[in-house]
Amino acid sequence: MKKLFLLLITSAAFAGCYYDNMDEVYPGAGLFQPCDTTGVISYNTHIVPILQNNCISCHSGSGANGGVTLDNYQGVYDVATNTALIGVTWHQSLYTPMPPNYQIDSCSLVQLKKWVDAGAPNN
Numbered sequence: 001m002k003k004l005f006l007l008l009i010t011s012a013a014f015a016g017c018y019y020d021n022m023d024e025v026y027p028g029a030g031l032f033q034p035c036d037t038t039g040v041i042s043y044n045t046h047i048v049p050i051l052q053n054n055c056i057s058c059h060s061g062s063g064a065n066g067g068v069t070l071d072n073y074q075g076v077y078d079v080a081t082n083t084a085l086i087g088v089t090w091h092q093s094l095y096t097p098m099p100p101n102y103q104i105d106s107c108s109l110v111q112l113k114k115w116v117d118a119g120a121p122n123n
């Protein structure tokens with residue numbers, strides 16, 4: 001009888017763990033970001049947050065690394081239209097990979113590409 005009780009307790013504990021999936025327990029907590037690459041990619045809605053999260057720390061103001069400023073539209077437009085923005089983020093050969101120590105997520109990469117292909121509009 002003692003053994004059965006223990007078995008019940010253990011299986012209950014494991015069943016509890018099944019729902020300990022952060023995305024399911026806390027939808028929208030910021031851990032799970034649905035990847036939306038459909039429709040028009042907007043500079044303000046999509047591109048700015050990507051740059052803020054991954055690039056701005058090194059690429060803003062007068063001390064911007066490599067003379068590349070990504071904290072204003074004109075600066076971003078310049079590297080978008082001279083192919084450097086896609087080259088560095090997609091880790092294409094002949095470009096210095098950016099950010100230097102990792103690659104941004106594939107959803108953001110696709111959004112960047114779509115936005116550049118659309119002419120890098122200030123939308």
Ligand code: HEC
Pocket residue numbers: 051054055056057058059065066068070079084085088089095096098099100104
């Ligand atoms: C940890 C600091 C750091 C971060 C974060 C960073 N960069 Fe850079 N970036 C640099 C440095 C340093 C250089 C100059 C490197 C060189 O010229 O070899 C540079 C150069 C560049 C260049 C010019 C490269 C070329 O080949 O002319 C571009 C474009 C660029 N970064 C874009 C980005 C983008 C886009 C992001 C975010 C996705 C980013 N960087 C994130 C440090 C950073």
